[in-house]
Amino acid sequence: MRFASTVTTALLAAAALTTTSLGLRRVPSSVDSLTVLYPPPQPEPIVVTELPLPPVTLSDQVGSCTPDINPHRTGCILRDSGLQSGNFLPDGKYVTAILSFAGAPAAPDPASIYTGLQLILVKVDGTTFPSGDPWKCVTCGVTAANQAGQNAAMDYPQAFRDGSRVMSGTNIIDCGSAQLASSSCTPANTYIYPIRWNNLADGSGPGGSIRELRIHPDNVHLGFSSISFTTDGKLTEYGYFSRISFNPSPSTGTPLTPRYDLTNVTRLFNPAGLQPITVQGDQISYNPDAISIGELRGFSGRGSEITYVGYPRESSNIDAFAADLTTGKIRRLTSNPEYVDPIDVSPDDKWMIIEDTRGTGRQMFMAGMRGIPPITDLVSTTASSSTRNNGRRRFFEPFLLDRYGDRGTYKGQKLTEAGDNSPGSINDPNWNALADPRWSPDGTRVVYHQEMVISPACGGPNPLPCPTSTASGGRIQRMMMANFTTRKPVQLPPVAPISDVVPWGVPYVPGSAIPTRPYPSQGVYTLKGKVTGSAKVNITENSSKTAILTVAVSYSGYSDDGLNFITGTESVTSTNLSPTLNHVDWYSRLTSTGQALSTKRTSPDGFHLNIDVLLNLFDANGTLTTTINGQVYKQPANGT
Structure with a gap:
């Protein structure tokens, strides 16, 4: 291999x-x-109901969030506010979310704190906070000293079951002994601590890149993903499992401020x-x-x-x-x-x-x-x-x-x-x-949260017209x-802390090389159907022998399930034009009988697609079409 x-x-x-x-x-x-x-x-x-959000200002200019727009002077958001909903607080009465405030007046006006990307709580029972709003900004007005070392990422806000902490991006927002939703949780006693994963043997530097963090139900472990690049320049990703450990006075690595360190890390590969x-x-x-495991998505409810x-x-x-x-x-x-x-x-x-x-x-x-x-x-x-x-x-x-x-x-x-x-x-x-x-x-x-389609995914050269938002202030995001309604609430005991050890993973050693994924060597092989038939598989490597270039398969009555029987040929060649931009040349002429009569066909000159994994903009020449019992499924038009 x-x-x-x-x-x-x-x-x-x-x-x-x-x-x-x-x-x-x-x-x-x-x-x-x-x-x-x-x-x-x-x-x-x-x-399904919509949850309340701060009012919209049409400008990000200082002072555009006027008392006429928000009489409570607790902030405004733009139409495109960067909203992302999170989870419920442990009592089920509030939901975490992040969004960007805009148009606040200049300091020293008390309302000046409602600016930029912030964590908020939203009431879900129709009641309001003492401010008169159904939302509360948790991080607005936190002092610079209380957020030393804060990371920029604030996505996927997730409350811990203690009700006083929220993980938001690669930070943990902590109100100490006060509950986040209470009036006792103020900017003065709210702290934002960065999360750091040590990736160097000597413990120096800012730590490794981490994304898509998910808290385990035991509230002492978390999973995360990390992107890297292979020797041939392709983007790859691994999942990890770790313990969260508060470090009040770190002596190595940056930032040298109180932080949460990821310890006892296991690579899930x-x-x-x-x-x-x-x-x-x-x-x-x-x-x-x-x-x-490609990208870690979370954990089961009881954490097993x-x-x-x-x-x-x-x-x-x-x-x-x-x-x-x-x-x-x-x-x-x-x-x-x-x-x-x-x-x-x-x-x-x-x-x-x-x-x-x-x-x-x-x-x-x-x-x-x-x-x-x-x-x-x-x-x-x-x-x-x-x-x-x-x-x-x-x-x-x-x-x-x-x-x-x-x-x-x-x-x-x-x-x-x-x-x-x-x-x-x-x-x-x-x-x-x-x-x-x-x-x-x-x-x-x-x-959950939603976003309304906006240009360039509609309008202009895109053949799909852009809709007009009917939401308050023309918002394009909503919770x-x-x-x-007929379910009875479940009452479950807290999940006990689980082991740091994942037996099928590999303990991570800081400074160790990132592994590569095995792949079959170049050659011609036979794949036997689990029920009947077989397939001839021809694998061709790239010129540097660092990855597969082409996989061509010829099926003869192939079936793994006894329901679908595949005959015909399919060949796919993949090259990377950049670390994230992939080009494929696809040729397919397959027929399936049994449970359904299906065909999968490319046009005579094949199907050729350029697609960037970060942008997801469909750009193809030629066609790839699947027909199932007469129902034809065509590819999206370019740009749609």
Whole structure:
């Protein structure tokens, strides 16, 4: 096996529970055995409401937030406020969020503190704070001394269960003995401490780059992701698990201010462990039990599992997975051929909220044919995971699924199904969900946020017209809360602290080299179907022998599930024009019979796509089309 990063794992998504992960034998049938064992739940009543936010000022000029706009003089926001909702405080009465205030008067006016990116709390019960507002800014007015060393990142705000601390980006906001929502929590006793991951043997420097932090339910551990670059210049990402340790007086590294250090760090990848694709002699195999964590997405409600976006189970199908932190046993959480990424598991582990493109047809042109093994995904996953968005226009919608995930005809319940699709309604297609949805501690509500599409993802040269916001002040972001009205609150004991040790990971040693992901060496191999048939796999490496360049597969009656039988050829070549810009040349002529009659075809000159993993702007020549039982799924038009 050679080593290289073969997947842009930062953008992969997870998948639903399978019979294999349950230890069950798959029964070749038109009805998935999971459906028989675990009948899908009936739809339940869901009421979605919008949560209040500060009023809008149309200018960021000093003083534009006038008393006429906000008589309480507690701040204004711009139409594009950078809103991101977080989670509930432990009592379930407040939700954390970040946004940018604008238009504050100049100091020494007391209202001058309402400026820039800040953490706020929003009441969800219709009542107000003593100020008269249903929101409270926690970080506005914090003194410079109380935020020494603060990091710029403030995303994914998450409250600890003590009610006095919130992790926001790579900072922890701490009100000491006071509850954040109380009047005792003031700027004078609020501190913002940076989070630091030591990545050098001598402990010097600012520490390693960390992103997408998630607090474990035990409140003493957290997971995070870190992006790096391979020897051939490709972007790659690994997940990590660590303990959070307060360091009141650090002696090494920067900043030399009170901070939270990440200790006992484990990289959630073992290059010597089982990999998704392996070869032995002239045989190549796909291993569904291999743990391949791209971007860490969080934890299960009771904290025994980690959720993540991982290597696909079916070609071009980006799904979410869970792995037991002790045993490494994997569950596939979703299996719909569309793209899923944001996910949150309910406190009692019985439900999950996902945000998915399912129902939009966005990914069906490449992922709609079922049962194709993930072999070309050795080079195509960067592209297949990056076409889910059109810049800032997302296609996510929130769905409720039970623990057993997609099965048979059950694809979950859309939270906004009761909407009428009118402008500004809860399911207005021009308002799209953003990561991450969050459960309330009692399991009866979910909060999430949305953004309305704006130029250049619409209007101008884009063929889709731009909508006009119907929100107050023309806002283009909003916070939503879904209430499951017939549910009874769950009462659960606190999650006890778990071990620092993840047996299937590798303890991180500061200063050690970043590993590379194994990949099959150049050659021609045979892939045997688990039920019937086979495929010939031809792998070609790049000229420097640092990564796979092309994967070509020829299928002959291939079937892993006894439901779908694949015949035909597919070839994908992938090159990097920059660390984040990927170019693929795709040729497909596949047919599937059995459960459905499907074809996956490129135009005679092939399908050629340039896609940047950070920008997600679709730019293709040629076509890739999937047809299922006569239903045709075409690729998005360029720029849409």
